[in-house]
Amino acid sequence: MKNVTLIPGDGIGPEVSQAVQKVIEAAGVEIEWEEANAGKGVMEEYGTPLPDEVLDSVRKNKVALKGPITTPVGSGFRSVNVAIRKKLDLYTNLRPVKTYEGAPTKFKDVDYVVFRENTEGLYAGIEHKVGEDAAESIKITTRQASERIVKAAFEYAQRENRKLVTAVHKANIMKLSDGLFLEVAREVAEEYPEIEFNDRIVDNMCMQLVQYPEEYDVLVMPNLYGDVISDLGAGLIGGLGLTPGANIGDEIAVFEAVHGSAPDIAGENKANPIALLLSGVLMLRHLKETDAADRIEAAVADVLAEGQTLTGDLGGNATTTEITEAIIDRL
Numbered sequence: 001m002k003n004v005t006l007i008p009g010d011g012i013g014p015e016v017s018q019a020v021q022k023v024i025e026a027a028g029v030e031i032e033w034e035e036a037n038a039g040k041g042v043m044e045e046y047g048t049p050l051p052d053e054v055l056d057s058v059r060k061n062k063v064a065l066k067g068p069i070t071t072p073v074g075s076g077f078r079s080v081n082v083a084i085r086k087k088l089d090l091y092t093n094l095r096p097v098k099t100y101e102g103a104p105t106k107f108k109d110v111d112y113v114v115f116r117e118n119t120e121g122l123y124a125g126i127e128h129k130v131g132e133d134a135a136e137s138i139k140i141t142t143r144q145a146s147e148r149i150v151k152a153a154f155e156y157a158q159r160e161n162r163k164l165v166t167a168v169h170k171a172n173i174m175k176l177s178d179g180l181f182l183e184v185a186r187e188v189a190e191e192y193p194e195i196e197f198n199d200r201i202v203d204n205m206c207m208q209l210v211q212y213p214e215e216y217d218v219l220v221m222p223n224l225y226g227d228v229i230s231d232l233g234a235g236l237i238g239g240l241g242l243t244p245g246a247n248i249g250d251e252i253a254v255f256e257a258v259h260g261s262a263p264d265i266a267g268e269n270k271a272n273p274i275a276l277l278l279s280g281v282l283m284l285r286h287l288k289e290t291d292a293a294d295r296i297e298a299a300v301a302d303v304l305a306e307g308q309t310l311t312g313d314l315g316g317n318a319t320t321t322e323i324t325e326a327i328i329d330r331l
Contacts, residue, residue: 011261116226
């Protein structure tokens with residue numbers, strides 16, 4: 001029996017979280033779920049969207065599955081997602097980008113993985129007003145954080161038999177901060193001579209991924225670029241509803257979908273659970289439940305390829321319940 005913290009989230013979070021639980025149970029994996037709530041729904045009770053008991057549960061169980069949580073734009077509390085990553089030192093944001101037959105996309109044979117540094121850069125949240133009419137954000141780049149994310153990318157490439165690691169940066173303009181990141185990436189690459197290494201300027205990288213996505217394998221980059229390029233990748237494979245994610249530290253891992261909480265369809269049984277389910281697949285592989293992970297991913301691929309039971313974002317009209325049951329049937 002595995003002990004896993006479940007953070008259902010808000011908006012469509014509880015619906016897709018429940019769907020993932022059902023599929024994992026149907027695959028024969030026994031998990032003791034410890035539910036811990038965060039987000040808008042707990043603000044009134046706790047005065048914070050991220051109560052200490054949530055972090056305590058994740059620290060205890062070492063593994064969590066997290067549904068989407070609303071982040072207000074321009075005001076309100078800072079992102080709970082960012083806070084969890086920083087407080088638990090989950091420095092690796094891992095986002096696989098992979099096409100499946102039947103997904104609504106013009107691209108084929110896309111299969112690369114984004115490694116995004118999760119704890120610093122412009123997302124460190126160090127900003128202040130400069131007088132009445134200006135604001136300043138401070139970008140932090142350290143050798144330690146750069147080194148550990150690049151090493152994580154190379155270790156993954158080595159473990160998963162990937163052949164190429166590409167560092168993404170803007171060192172031509174930000175010569176000190178991104179220059180340091182690129183310098184460290186080149187140093188780490190020398191420790192893995194069996195893996196090819198190259199680098200791309202971030203704007204050129206975006207163009208390359210749209211033109212030649214099949215040429216890339218593992219991408220590693222600072223925080224902000226990782227956020228942008230991850231969503232670009234979601235566009236290549238059919239949308240955020242198919243894009244999983246993981247936040248990994250030395251001892252703790254939190255698995256989450258990339259998409260938002262979609263409060264406009266919350267409670268309407270319309271949400272696509274596949275992104276969180278594929279995040280659950282990553283979680284199962286982390287827990288060494290490889291057989292169940294492979295069978296669930298194959299079931300998802302079968303449902304997508306068949307094209308008969310798809311939610312609205314995938315071009316169909318199936319409900320959350322219907323696509324969940326279709327995936328379970330394929331198991």
